[in-house]
Amino acid sequence: MTSKVYMEILQQLYRIIEEDGLSAGDKIPSERELSERLKAGRSSVREALRSLEFLGIIETRRGEGTYLKEFGEHQLIGLLGMFILQEKKAKEDLAETKWLIEEIGLTLACERRTEVHLRELQMLLKQPLDYETFFHWVLKAGNNYLLERIWRVLNDFYQWQHGTISLPHSFYEQMHQSLEESDLEKIRALFAEHVKHSR
Amino acid sequence: MTSKVYMEILQQLYRIIEEDGLSAGDKIPSERELSERLKAGRSSVREALRSLEFLGIIETRRGEGTYLKEFGEHQLIGLLGMFILQEKKAKEDLAETKWLIEEIGLTLACERRTEVHLRELQMLLKQPLDYETFFHWVLKAGNNYLLERIWRVLNDFYQWQHGTISLPHSFYEQMHQSLEESDLEKIRALFAEHVKHSR
DNA sequence: TAGCGTTAGGTGGTCAGACCAGCTTGATTT
DNA sequence: AAATCAAGCTGGTCTGACCACCTAACGCTA
Numbered sequence: 166m167t168s169k170v171y172m173e174i175l176q177q178l179y180r181i182i183e184e185d186g187l188s189a190g191d192k193i194p195s196e197r198e199l200s201e202r203l204k205a206g207r208s209s210v211r212e213a214l215r216s217l218e219f220l221g222i223i224e225t226r227r228g229e230g231t232y233l234k235e236f237g238e239h240q241l242i243g244l245l246g247m248f249i250l251q252e253k254k255a256k257e258d259l260a261e262t263k264w265l266i267e268e269i270g271l272t273l274a275c276e277r278r279t280e281v282h283l284r285e286l287q288m289l290l291k292q293p294l295d296y297e298t299f300f301h302w303v304l305k306a307g308n309n310y311l312l313e314r315i316w317r318v319l320n321d322f323y324q325w326q327h328g329t330i331s332l333p334h335s336f337y338e339q340m341h342q343s344l345e346e347s348d349l350e351k352i353r354a355l356f357a358e359h360v361k362h363s364r
Numbered sequence: 365m366t367s368k369v370y371m372e373i374l375q376q377l378y379r380i381i382e383e384d385g386l387s388a389g390d391k392i393p394s395e396r397e398l399s400e401r402l403k404a405g406r407s408s409v410r411e412a413l414r415s416l417e418f419l420g421i422i423e424t425r426r427g428e429g430t431y432l433k434e435f436g437e438h439q440l441i442g443l444l445g446m447f448i449l450q451e452k453k454a455k456e457d458l459a460e461t462k463w464l465i466e467e468i469g470l471t472l473a474c475e476r477r478t479e480v481h482l483r484e485l486q487m488l489l490k491q492p493l494d495y496e497t498f499f500h501w502v503l504k505a506g507n508n509y510l511l512e513r514i515w516r517v518l519n520d521f522y523q524w525q526h527g528t529i530s531l532p533h534s535f536y537e538q539m540h541q542s543l544e545e546s547d548l549e550k551i552r553a554l555f556a557e558h559v560k561h562s563r
Numbered sequence: 564t565a566g567c568g569t570t571a572g573g574t575g576g577t578c579a580g581a582c583c584a585g586c587t588t589g590a591t592t593t
Numbered sequence: 594a595a596a597t598c599a600a601g602c603t604g605g606t607c608t609g610a611c612c613a614c615c616t617a618a619c620g621c622t623a
Contacts, residue, residue: 170606171414195574206607208407211576215370215411216418227575228614258510265511269464311457312464315514369577394603405578410605426604427585 170205174213177203182233192230193223263319264360267300270316271340271356273307275349282306286341294337296330306344332359369404373412376402381432391429392422459526462518463559466499469515470539470555472506474548481505485540493536495529505543531558 178199187193196214200207214231217223224234274282286302297320304313324330336359343351377398386392395413399406413430416422423433473481485501496519503512523529535558542550 197574208410208608209606211407212411212414212605214575215415219415219418225575226615228573228616230574230615258508261508262510262514265468265508269468309457309460309464311461315461396603405576407579408577411576413604424604425586427587427602429586429603 170209171213171216174199174203174205174210175216178213178217187233189233191233193233195230259319259323260363263316263323264363266312266316266319267303268353268356270300270303270307270312271352272349273309273312274303275344275347275352277308278306278344283341283345286344290334290337290341294334296332297324299337299340330363369408370412370415373398373402373404373409374415377412377416386432388432390432392432394429458518458522459562462515462522463562465511465515465518466502467552467555469499469502469506469511470551471548472508472511473502474543474546474551476507477505477543482540482544485543489533489536489540493533495531496523498536498539529562 178193181187182193193199194202196207196210199205199210203210214223214225218225221234223231225231282302282305286306289298289302300316300320304316307313336355339355340352343355377392380386380401381392392398393401395406395409398404398409402409413422413424417424420433422430424430481501481504485505488497488501499515499519503515506512535554538554539551542554
C-alpha cells in the first residue's frame with residue numbers, strides 16, 4: 166500500500182463529485198473540509214487540486230473557494246506544449262493527426278449536417294471566416310462530441326506552434342456548397358488541396 | 365503581483381531544464397534544492413511538480429529523485445477522457461471515434477507498412493490473435509505515434525466498458541493479405557463489415 | 564427604514580519544520 | 594573479495610502557523 170495519497174484523493178474527489186451530482190460551475194468542498202473528510206493532510210489535498218487546476222478541470226478563487234470548470238478553458242496547452250513538443254517527429258505527427266481528424270470531421274459533417282447547420286454556416290460566411298471557426302463548425306455538425314474535443318486540443322497545440330491558419334474565403338464557400346450538395350468527393354478534393362499546400 | 369508561486373516555479377523549472385540541457389530520462393534537481401534555488405517553500409515546489417507528474421511530464425521515484433519522462437507517456441488525453449466520459453452521449457461517441465481512428469490507422473498502415481511490419485504480423489498470426497493486439501500493430505505500422513497514443517487511450521476506455529472484442533481468425537488473415545497487397549478497398553470493406561456487426 | 568461601513572469567519576496561498584520510507588553509497592566487517 | 598551495515602540523500606506526508614482575500618452578517622448612521 167505505497168500508492169500516493171494525492172492519487173487516492175483524486176479518486177475520492179471524483180466520487181464525491183459524482184455522488185453530490187456536481188457539474189461545471191459548482192463549488193467543491195474546501196481544502197480543509199476535504200482534508201478532514203478524507204483523513205489526509207491539507208498539503209496532500211492541495212497537491213491533488215493543483216493537478217486538476219493545471220489541467221483546467223477546476224478553478225480556484227482565493228478567498229472564495231474551488232469550482233468545477235467548463236471544459237475548453239485548458240490554458241495548460243501552452244505549458245504542455247512548452248514541455249513536450251520539442252521533438253521533431255511529435256510535431257509532424259501533430260499536424261498529420263490534426264488533418265486526419267479534420268478529414269473525418271468533414272466526412273461526418275457531410276452525412277449528418279442538418280439544414281440548421283447549413284444556415285448557420287451561411288451566416289458565418291457573410292463575414293471573413295477563419296480556419297478554426299470553420300472546422301469548429303464542421304466538428305459540431307459531425308455530431309461526435311468526443312472527436313470534437315480531441316480536435317480542439319490538437320488544434321490548440323497546433324495554433325500555439327504555428328499560429329492561425331488563413332485560407333481564401335472561396336475555400337469556405339466551396340466547402341459550404343459541397344456540404345450542401347453532400348458531395349463527398351468534392352469535399353475531399355478541396356481538403357486534400359489545402360493539406361498539400363500546407364505541408 | 366499575485367500570481368501563484370507554483371506557476372512561477374514551472375516557468376523557472378522550464379528555464380533550468382533548458383539551460384542545463386536536460387532531456388528525457390535526465391534527473392532534475394531535488395525538491396529541496398529547487399526550493400532553495402528558487403527561494404520558495406518546498407510545498408510550493410511540490411505542487412508544481414505534482415502538476416507535471418500528473419501530466420506525465422516527469423516521474424518521481426521515492427528515494428531516488430525526479431526524472432524527465434519520454435514524450436508519449438503524457439496522459440493528457442486519458443485524463444481528459446476520464447472526466448469527459450461522464451456524459452452519456454460521450455459513451456456513444458467513444459465507440460464511433462474508436463472505429464474512425466481504427467479506419468484511419470488501417471489507411472495509414474496500408475500505405476506505410478514495411479516488409480518488416482508484414483513479417484511481424486505474419487508471426488502474430490501463427491497463434492490466436494485478439495483485436496487489441498492486431499490494431500496495436502496497425503497503428504504501429506501507421507507510423508503516427510500521436511494517433512497511436514490516442515487510439516490506445518480510446519481502446520482502454522472501450523474495453524473497460526465493453527470488455528474485449530473477439531473476431532474470427534480469418535478476419536485477421538484476410539486483413540493481412542489485403543495489407544500485403546495494399547488493397548485499400550478490400551481493407552475498408554472488411555472493416556466496414558466488422559463495424560456493422562458490432563453496432 | 565434604507566443604506567452604508569465594519570468586522571468576524573471562511574477560503575485559498577505559502578512557508579517552515581518535522582518525521583517516515585526508500586534508495587545509494589561507501590566504510591566496515593567477515 | 595564479498596557481504597553487511599549505517600549515514601545521508603530523496604521523495605511522501607502531516608501539522609500548524611501566517612497572510613491575502615472574499616463574503617456575509619452585524620450594527621451604525623442618516
